[in-house]
Amino acid sequence: xxxxxxxxxxxxxxxxxxxxxxNIKGLEYLSSPGPALGLTPRDLIAQRGTMALYxxxxxxxxxxxxxxxxVMALTNRGYILDLAPGxxxxxxxxxxxxxxxxxxxxPPRPDEKRLRLEDYTLDFIPDCVSxxxxxxxxxxVNLVGYCMGGLLSTVYSALHAGGPVKNLAVFTTxxxxxxxxxxxxxxxxxxxxxxxxxxxxxxxxxxxIFAAFDLxxxxxxxxxxxxxxxxxxNDEYVKSYRMVDRWAGDxxxxxxxxxxxxxxxxxxxxRLYKNELVVGGQRVDLGKIKVPVLHALAEHDHIVPxxxxxxxxxxxxxxxxxEVVMKGGHVSLVAGGNAIKRLWPKLDAWLGKGxx
Amino acid sequence: xxxxSSLDPFALWRDxxxxxEKGANEFxxxxxxxxxxxxxxxxxxxxxxxxxAMKREMLNRYFGSLNxxxxxxxxxxxxxxxxxxDRMIGISATLxxxxxxxxxxxxxxxxxxxxxxxxxxxxxxxxxPAAVAAPxxxxxxxxxx
Numbered sequence: 001x002x003x004x005x006x007x008x009x010x011x012x013x014x015x016x017x018x019x020x021x022x023n024i025k026g027l028e029y030l031s032s033p034g035p036a037l038g039l040t041p042r043d044l045i046a047q048r049g050t051m052a053l054y055x056x057x058x059x060x061x062x063x064x065x066x067x068x069x070x071v072m073a074l075t076n077r078g079y080i081l082d083l084a085p086g087x088x089x090x091x092x093x094x095x096x097x098x099x100x101x102x103x104x105x106x107p108p109r110p111d112e113k114r115l116r117l118e119d120y121t122l123d124f125i126p127d128c129v130s131x132x133x134x135x136x137x138x139x140x141v142n143l144v145g146y147c148m149g150g151l152l153s154t155v156y157s158a159l160h161a162g163g164p165v166k167n168l169a170v171f172t173t174x175x176x177x178x179x180x181x182x183x184x185x186x187x188x189x190x191x192x193x194x195x196x197x198x199x200x201x202x203x204x205x206x207x208x209i210f211a212a213f214d215l216x217x218x219x220x221x222x223x224x225x226x227x228x229x230x231x232x233x234n235d236e237y238v239k240s241y242r243m244v245d246r247w248a249g250d251x252x253x254x255x256x257x258x259x260x261x262x263x264x265x266x267x268x269x270x271r272l273y274k275n276e277l278v279v280g281g282q283r284v285d286l287g288k289i290k291v292p293v294l295h296a297l298a299e300h301d302h303i304v305p306x307x308x309x310x311x312x313x314x315x316x317x318x319x320x321x322x323e324v325v326m327k328g329g330h331v332s333l334v335a336g337g338n339a340i341k342r343l344w345p346k347l348d349a350w351l352g353k354g355x356x
Numbered sequence: 357x358x359x360x361s362s363l364d365p366f367a368l369w370r371d372x373x374x375x376x377e378k379g380a381n382e383f384x385x386x387x388x389x390x391x392x393x394x395x396x397x398x399x400x401x402x403x404x405x406x407x408x409a410m411k412r413e414m415l416n417r418y419f420g421s422l423n424x425x426x427x428x429x430x431x432x433x434x435x436x437x438x439x440x441x442d443r444m445i446g447i448s449a450t451l452x453x454x455x456x457x458x459x460x461x462x463x464x465x466x467x468x469x470x471x472x473x474x475x476x477x478x479x480x481x482x483x484x485p486a487a488v489a490a491p492x493x494x495x496x497x498x499x500x501x
Contacts, residue, residue: 015366047445049438058470065472097474109438110431134453138472185389191398200405208401215388219380226373352476 021233034246035239038079040090045101046131050108050115050255051124053131054078055101059094064355066166067099067136069128071149074120074258075209077250078104080335081146083243089334089344096348098355099136103128103149105252113202113256118280120258121156129164140166142355144347146334147172147304150295154286154312155272155279161288167354169294169347170312172304172330175286176273177266179307182216187267194263204259210251216302244331273311286312292320294350296343298333299325322350 046053070090072078081102082090093100103125108115129141143165145153150173157165178184186192198204214221224241231237254262271277277284295313297306306325313323324346328338387393412427419426425433 011366044445046449047442049442060474061470062474063470063472064474099470099472109435110428111435136472182385182388186394186397188391188394191391191394193398193402196402197405200409217381218384218388219377223373223377223380227370230370230373349476356475 018233022229025232025235025238026229034242035084037084037243037246038077038082039084040082040088040094042102045135046128047106048124048127049112050106051128052104052106053101053128054104055135056090056094058099059091060097063097063099064352065138066140066142066355067101067132067138068093068142068144068351068355069132070100070102071125071143071145071153072102072104073147073149074105074152074254075148075252077247077252078102080244080247080331083247083335084239087240087243087335087340089339089347092340092344093348096352098351101128101132107206107252108203108255110202113198115255116257116261117152117155120152121159122280125152125156126160133164139164142167142169142351144168144351145170145173147174147330151175151272154289155277155284157289157291158284158286159279159282161290165291167292167294167351168289169296169351171296171334171343172298172301172309173295173312174304174308175311175315176270176308178270178273179305179310180267180303181305183212184267186212186215187263189268192263194260198256198260201256203256204254206251206253209254210249213248213251213303240336244335248331275315286315287317289316290318292354293318293322294347295321295323296333296346297323297325298328298330300328301330301333303330 041057042054043057044052045055070078070081072081082088085091090100090102129143132141133139141164143153143157145151145168150170153168153170154173154175157168174180187194197208224245228238228241231241265271265277269276272284272286275283275285275287293313293316295309297304297309299306301309310323313321326333326338326342326346328342332338333343416426416428
């Protein structure tokens with residue numbers, strides 16, 4: 001028997017064992033609830049409709065002076081940053097000595113369809129920043145935003161250039177919407193009647209948003225299921241798959257007026273990129289942001305491609321600014337093994353010196 | 357477990373799945389960028405919206421004739437409950453503040469509020485962890501300090 005034949009025999013044996021395991025674990029998969037997520041101890045500090053401000057309980061006896069407020073994306077749940085012990089950015093930051101707050105979002109109620117960018121950047125975020133200041137007794141606050149949460153944090157920082165943000169770190173934040181090719185094309189004003197959508201539906205429906213994200217990579221869902229079946233014998237793979245799959249399906253609707261504003265002013269007119277976006281009567285001038293800025297991007301981000309995110313660091317007025325492009329995609333940038341090795345230590349190293 | 361060899365049919369199959377996913381995504385991309393796709397997609401959306409609006413109107417009339425609450429009536433009740441809950445959270449937070457409750461330490465640590473005196477560890481002389489783990493990322497880092 002030569003080496004190749006022995007190897008094939010070994011592989012067949014392993015595959016038979018895996019097939020048996022698949023049958024056993026497949027039943028477990030179908031009959032068990034999904035893993036619990038977002039378990040890091042926290043307290044709800046404030047809630048107003050869609051807005052929910054949480055404070056994570058410190059895990060060390062000595063923490064950095066400057067509290068950290070994380071602003072989550074409007075379409076997704078914040079537990080992507082707190083999947084499970086050992087796979088949680090929140091837990092990592094707490095153990096590194098940060099005092100962590102999160103501005104997370106509940107699904108907007110039908111009466112919250114009127115919420116606009118103004119409500120987020122001139123009311124919700126300032127309200128949360130004030131509460132963080134009051135609770136911690138610190139004037140300075142560091143701000144971290146993910147995806148659309150990064151956009152909100154950026155707009156807020158530009159509109160509150162006098163403070164109290166001390167450092168701004170954002171991940172995969174779109175600025176030039178013309179570079180989001182598929183989204184931009186699908187919302188082409190010649191075909192997409194956003195007024196009719198919002199006037200009829202109130203809020204932008206979660207199913208539509210989910211379908212739009214899913215269509216960006218139409219084959220990935222099916223391939224993911226095939227890979228899951230192939231790896232059903234592997235508990236760690238299944239656990240990771242279920243965590244991310246649950247999060248990816250847990251999409252939130254967007255407030256109708258915010259979606260209308262985003263479509264018309266950002267997708268159609270690209271006003272943020274052109275420094276022409278007006279929020280609450282004030283022009284959003286990225287050049288007014290003078291605090292240190294870190295922008296972390298994913299090399300293979302299919303939701304916010306590099307071209308869409310690139311202008312942020314180029315346009316902010318900070319002298320201390322850094323853009324870092326890391327391996328991975330839109331989600332694996334912040335969660336999973338890739339993030340643990342790359343983004344988390346980078347964020348800690350950057351934030352640490354600005355948190356004293 | 358034996359390492360996969362070049363003749364391993366299972367490894368080849370897994371590679372094929374991966375290639376098919378990549379190929380299908382790449383194949384679909386130009387189609388989805390076409391005007392026709394955008395038109396069809398938005399026509400489907402319009403039809404769906406029209407259907408939903410008509411269904412909602414019919415159901416509202418039906419429930420009204422039976423003197424039953426409609427979805428919007430239930431939602432209005434939900435809003436009232438939510439508003440009460442929001443107020444209670446606000447009152448609770450205010451009471452906590454008045455009572456001088458500070459951020460609590462994690463399990464197993466002292467209950468006293470942690471001191472805000474932490475300083476970052478001194479920089480390591482060799483490469484940062486991010487650069488070690490991702491040389492490509494480090495190469496692409498654009499720094500303007």
